[in-house]
Amino acid sequence: MVNRLLISVLLISSFAASAQKVWFDGLKKINGTHLYVKIVGEGEPLLIIHGGPGLNQSYFDPHLNTLAKKYKLIFYDQRASGRSATPATDSISLSFFINDIEALRQETGIEKIHLLAHSWGAIPVVAYGLAYPQRVKSVIFCNPVPLSKEFDKEMQVAQQNKVTSEDSTNRSIVIGSPDFKNGKANAYEKLMMLSFRHAFYAQHNFSKLQLELPADYVSASRALFTGLTPDLTQYDYYSRMKSFTFPVLILHGAADAVPLSSSTKLQGAIPGSSLHLFSKSGHFIFIDEPKRFTKEVSAFLH
Numbered sequence: 001m002v003n004r005l006l007i008s009v010l011l012i013s014s015f016a017a018s019a020q021k022v023w024f025d026g027l028k029k030i031n032g033t034h035l036y037v038k039i040v041g042e043g044e045p046l047l048i049i050h051g052g053p054g055l056n057q058s059y060f061d062p063h064l065n066t067l068a069k070k071y072k073l074i075f076y077d078q079r080a081s082g083r084s085a086t087p088a089t090d091s092i093s094l095s096f097f098i099n100d101i102e103a104l105r106q107e108t109g110i111e112k113i114h115l116l117a118h119s120w121g122a123i124p125v126v127a128y129g130l131a132y133p134q135r136v137k138s139v140i141f142c143n144p145v146p147l148s149k150e151f152d153k154e155m156q157v158a159q160q161n162k163v164t165s166e167d168s169t170n171r172s173i174v175i176g177s178p179d180f181k182n183g184k185a186n187a188y189e190k191l192m193m194l195s196f197r198h199a200f201y202a203q204h205n206f207s208k209l210q211l212e213l214p215a216d217y218v219s220a221s222r223a224l225f226t227g228l229t230p231d232l233t234q235y236d237y238y239s240r241m242k243s244f245t246f247p248v249l250i251l252h253g254a255a256d257a258v259p260l261s262s263s264t265k266l267q268g269a270i271p272g273s274s275l276h277l278f279s280k281s282g283h284f285i286f287i288d289e290p291k292r293f294t295k296e297v298s299a300f301l302h
Helices: 002-018 094-107 119-131 149-162 165-175 185-195 203-208 217-232 238-243 260-269 290-301
Strands: 022-030 033-040 044-049 071-076 113-118 136-142 248-253 274-278
Touching (some): 033 094, 044 119, 071 094, 113 119, 119 136, 149 260, 165 185, 185 217
Parallel strands (some): 044 071, 136 248
16 A cells, blocks of 8 residues: 555656646737747747648647756747637738737747747748847747748659658548538648658658647638738748848758758858758657757757
C-alpha cells in the first residue's frame, strides 16, 4: 500500500514538473477583432506565427513544449483562422496581419519581440519587420515559404512528384463525400491532411501532425482568401530585407517541397543571417527533428 502511494506521489510530481505554466488561454480583443491567444512557459517571450493562410496554431502542439521550459511562448490564431473571429473582408489584409502582431506585442508589454515564423508565417513576419524594425529583437524562419512568386513552379512540381495514385483516389473520395459538399470542417481537415502526407522526411512522423479546423472553416477561409488575394497575387520581399539589422536564423528541411534555393536567397537578402539545413526533415522540422530544432532555436536565442 505504501509503495503504491509512493508511486502515485512520484507520478503526480513528475507530471507537475513537466507541465508548462499556462499564463493565458482564450480570446483577446486585439486590433479591432478577437484573436485566440495562448501563452505558456516561462522565460524570454517568443511570439509564434503559424502557417497557412487558413491553418491555426494547434498543429504546434505538443511539439514546442520543450521550448516552453526555457521561454514564454505566445501562440495565437491569425484573424479568420482557428478560434479567432472572422471580421469583415475589408478588415482582412496583410496590413491588418502586421498590425495584429504589433498589437499583440503591445498587449503583452514586450518592448522588443523575438518572432518564430513557420511556413506562410514568414510573409507577415517579414512585412512586420519592414514596418516595425525597431520592435524586432530577432527572427527565426522555420521552413519559410518563398518570399516571391519566382519559386512557385519549382515548388508545385516538387509537390506533384510526391503524389501517388492512392493519394489521388483518397482525394477524390473526400471531395465526393456528403460532408465535403456540405462544407463540413472534418472533410476539409481530411483533405488538408492528405496534402501534408508527404511533407515529412520520415513517413511515420505524419501521424504526429494534428490539425484542428473550426466548424466555420469554410466561411472563414472564404473571407480570408478574399481579403488576402490582392496582397498575395504578386509580391517580392527579397530586395527590401537588406535593411534588417536584427539577428535572423533560417531553418530549412532538405526534404521540404519548398526549394532550398528560396531559403538560400533569403539568407543572401538579409545581412548577417544564418541558414541551417536539416537533412532529415521535411516541412515540419519541429516534428521530424525535434531535439535538434530545440537545440538550434535555444542556442540562437541564448
